[in-house]
Amino acid sequence: EVQLVESGGGLVQPGGSLRLSCAASGFTFSSYWMSWVRQAPGKGLEWVANIKQDGSEEYYVDSVKGRFTISRDDAKNSLYLQMNSLRAEDTAVYYCARQGRQWLAYSYWGQGTLVTVSS
Amino acid sequence: DIQMTQSPSSLSASVGDRVTITCRTSQSITSYLNWYHQKPGKAPKLLIYAASILQSGVPSRFSGSGSGTDFTLTISSLQPEDFATYYCQQSYSTPFTFGPGTKVDIK
Numbered sequence: 456e457v458q459l460v461e462s463g464g465g466l467v468q469p470g471g472s473l474r475l476s477c478a479a480s481g482f483t484f485s486s487y488w489m490s491w492v493r494q495a496p497g498k499g500l501e502w503v504a505n506i507k508q509d510g511s512e513e514y515y516v517d518s519v520k521g522r523f524t525i526s527r528d529d530a531k532n533s534l535y536l537q538m539n540s541l542r543a544e545d546t547a548v549y550y551c552a553r554q555g556r557q558w559l560a561y562s563y564w565g566q567g568t569l570v571t572v573s574s
Numbered sequence: 575d576i577q578m579t580q581s582p583s584s585l586s587a588s589v590g591d592r593v594t595i596t597c598r599t600s601q602s603i604t605s606y607l608n609w610y611h612q613k614p615g616k617a618p619k620l621l622i623y624a625a626s627i628l629q630s631g632v633p634s635r636f637s638g639s640g641s642g643t644d645f646t647l648t649i650s651s652l653q654p655e656d657f658a659t660y661y662c663q664q665s666y667s668t669p670f671t672f673g674p675g676t677k678v679d680i681k
Contacts, residue, residue, distance in 0.1 A: 492672075499659075499661065500610075500672040502663075505668065505670070514668035515669070516669040554665075555665075557624075558605075558606060558608070558624040559665035559670070560624075560629075560663070561608070561610075561618070561663075562620045562623075564618060564619075565617065566617060
């Protein structure tokens with residue numbers, strides 16, 4: 456059974472940093488692009504970033520470029536999101552998701568981890 | 575970036591109704607269009623990918639159509655478990671933008 460379990464969320468002050476983790480199991484992690492998607496309270500879904508199987512390519516939404524870094528450790532079946540210079544507008548539930556191979560849809564999602572940026 | 579619009583933004587319907595939600599993109603995405611629904615406090619669930627392919631395990635009352643810039647999700651007979659928010663998403667080019675959502679609630 457495919458499982459994605461996020462951790463690392465919490466309360467952080469504006470300008471602070473946080474590192475999210477996503478532990479994957481039930482599939483060959485190294486064979487898939489992986490992504491982060493977020494959802495601000497009461498709002499819609501926002502795609503944040505993705506990373507290629509070997510970590511050689513990364514893409515980001517403009518609003519997080521230069522502040523967030525996606526990475527992976529295939530030996531640990533884990534995906535990460537390093538978030539620096541956090542702003543109030545980064546407050547959201549962050550989901551990790553597995554990207555499909557052909558049509559790139561997200562058929563597997565974690566349960567999400569809440570990040571709150573507030574003083 | 576590819577912009578996404580959905581209509582309507584919300585609708586009220588009864589069990590058994592036929593429901594149609596449309597999604598439009600700012601440029602052609604061929605068939606790289608996916609549909610999800612989401613219930614409060616839960617992760618999104620994939621319903622349709624590649625514009626018209628039903629995800630495994632999803633009931634056949636859901637169907638998708640379209641290509642290029644205009645897409646449609648249809649629920650042929652709305653069931654109680656279908657009351658949720660529906661999102662389209664393009665996976666043609668990064669950032670893989672989502673539509674703003676359509677909330678389907680009980681009339």
